[in-house]
Amino acid sequence: MSLRRFQNASTIPSEILGDHLKFRNGRETQNRFLKAALTEILSTYSLEEPKKHGLPTESILNIYDKWGNGKFGMILTSNVLVDPKNLEAAGNAIIFQEGESLERRALFSHWAKLMKKDGALAVMQLSHAGRQTPEFVNPTPWSASDIQLVSAARNTTYGKPNALTTEQVKTEVVDRFVYAAKYAYECGFDGVQLHGAHGYLLSQFTSPTTNKRTDKYGGTIENRQRIILEIYDAIRAEIPPSTGFLVGIKTNSVEFQAEGTTLEDAIEMCTVYENKGFDFVELSGGTYEKMLFSYERESTKKREAFFVEFAEQIRPVFEKTVVYLTGGFRTVNAMVDAISKNATQGIGLGRPITAEPNLPKKILEGSVGSAIQDCFDPNDMSTSALASGTQMEQMGRNSMIASQGDVMHQITDFSQAESVKRFSDAMLVHFQQAQQDIEHGKRPKPIVIFD
Numbered sequence: 001m002s003l004r005r006f007q008n009a010s011t012i013p014s015e016i017l018g019d020h021l022k023f024r025n026g027r028e029t030q031n032r033f034l035k036a037a038l039t040e041i042l043s044t045y046s047l048e049e050p051k052k053h054g055l056p057t058e059s060i061l062n063i064y065d066k067w068g069n070g071k072f073g074m075i076l077t078s079n080v081l082v083d084p085k086n087l088e089a090a091g092n093a094i095i096f097q098e099g100e101s102l103e104r105r106a107l108f109s110h111w112a113k114l115m116k117k118d119g120a121l122a123v124m125q126l127s128h129a130g131r132q133t134p135e136f137v138n139p140t141p142w143s144a145s146d147i148q149l150v151s152a153a154r155n156t157t158y159g160k161p162n163a164l165t166t167e168q169v170k171t172e173v174v175d176r177f178v179y180a181a182k183y184a185y186e187c188g189f190d191g192v193q194l195h196g197a198h199g200y201l202l203s204q205f206t207s208p209t210t211n212k213r214t215d216k217y218g219g220t221i222e223n224r225q226r227i228i229l230e231i232y233d234a235i236r237a238e239i240p241p242s243t244g245f246l247v248g249i250k251t252n253s254v255e256f257q258a259e260g261t262t263l264e265d266a267i268e269m270c271t272v273y274e275n276k277g278f279d280f281v282e283l284s285g286g287t288y289e290k291m292l293f294s295y296e297r298e299s300t301k302k303r304e305a306f307f308v309e310f311a312e313q314i315r316p317v318f319e320k321t322v323v324y325l326t327g328g329f330r331t332v333n334a335m336v337d338a339i340s341k342n343a344t345q346g347i348g349l350g351r352p353i354t355a356e357p358n359l360p361k362k363i364l365e366g367s368v369g370s371a372i373q374d375c376f377d378p379n380d381m382s383t384s385a386l387a388s389g390t391q392m393e394q395m396g397r398n399s400m401i402a403s404q405g406d407v408m409h410q411i412t413d414f415s416q417a418e419s420v421k422r423f424s425d426a427m428l429v430h431f432q433q434a435q436q437d438i439e440h441g442k443r444p445k446p447i448v449i450f451d
């Protein structure tokens with residue numbers, strides 16, 4: 001029996017979470033829940049045949065078969081990369097012209113179909129990792145400027161990036177995003193979300209920590225944001241709003257780094273997204289250099305969500321753009337509070353829904369008042385992210401039919417201290433093996449395979 005011990009977890013009326021959200025093009029979600037992007041790292045990575053990089057596998061399809069039965073309003077894919085050489089991880093799904101094939105189109109189309117099974121909108125997150133590409137994937141990735149990431153995040157190293165020239169911003173970035181967005185549209189997705197948060201390429205442009213350019217893409221916020229607006233315009237030139245296709249963005253509300261994106265910057269950028277016509281914005285925060293997924297700040301201790309105090313201040317700029325807030329939500333109380341106090345319209349969920357892929361359904365039915373509470377240190381994002389990766393691998397082992405309709409089939413219950421202890425042991429072995437693999441020039445396994 002999974003445990004839910006959150007102090008704040010009394011079951012309160014949750015009808016508000018079932019409200020539809022309406023986008024400016026007239027489309028609607030069936031409720032306020034968003035399945036946030038969670039990298040599975042379960043797509044193909046083929047050094048022998050780079051054309052076969054980034055194909056979604058059966059495992060990915062099985063995972064979304066489960067979330068497609070979870071009663072989300074909107075489901076985001078994991079980050080789908082637009083450049084096979086600038087990956088967040090070896091094993092990401094990728095859309096790129098050089099990899100065009102009927103097989104790839106069929107797999108992405110099937111993926112979209114599974115996401116929509118019980119009424120969710122299927123939206124693909126598009127990303128370019130820039131300098132956050134692991135060194136063993138590419139020692140010289142692209143970035144806004146040639147500032148190397150020096151970080152122990154995710155136990156990997158990162159090479160010194162090359163700054164894109166003005167022309168390359170178009171050919172290596174804008175054109176690739178547009179190609180992938182069109183591909184998503186043709187495969188039946190309801191929209192795309194640009195990944196403009198967490199230190200990936202688009203936020204390497206918007207953040208002064210990583211953008212030292214002196215051309216039209218550097219300096220003022222207007223210039224630093226220019227690449228995102230160019231991508232938006234170029235996507236809309238191909239797929240106008242009248243098609244019903246949604247275009248959104250995930251953006252940082254704050255970075256807490258010297259020269260990093262401030263709340264004032266975020267307010268200014270979000271005003272531009274509202275005026276430009278973005279259908280939705282998802283607010284988050286942090287980069288690999290400064291991870292902000294923790295419960296340590298005072299407002300988070302009181303209100304659970306990591307960025308709620310910032311969202312509250314950004315929220316007034318949005319009139320037509322729908323706003324989602326992701327990070328830290330675990331109880332119905334905190335979700336309802338964030339909506340009632342007008343910090344957000346939609347509720348994004350990440351780690352809780354790898355433990356329980358149909359959490360929205362249970363909340364909407366009124367059968368639970370919170371997520372399952374695991375026994376990991378709530379401020380240890382690295383370990384709980386690895387555990388989430390393991391749970392996704394477990395979700396991917398079987399389809400819904402093979403799991404006899406049980407979305408929780410084979411998922412380890414980390415509310416039990418004993419399973420967390422066993423997982424910690426498995427993690428140690430995993431890291432030792434990864435170290436040896438790196439020393440032998442092999443690709444380390446990204447996932448702790450467990451149970």
Ligand SMILES: Cc1cc2nc3c(=O)[nH]c(=O)nc-3n(C[C@H](O)[C@H](O)[C@H](O)COP(=O)(O)O)c2cc1C
Pocket residue numbers: 036037038039040078079125195197198250284293326327328329348349350351352384385386388389
């Ligand atoms: C395993 C894992 C993978 C993630 N992958 C992505 C990703 O591909 N794109 C993204 O925007 N955020 C990614 N995130 C961040 C989540 O979308 C979310 O913002 C974060 O986990 C905080 O929400 P939570 O507290 O509900 O987990 C990932 C997080 C985890 C734990």
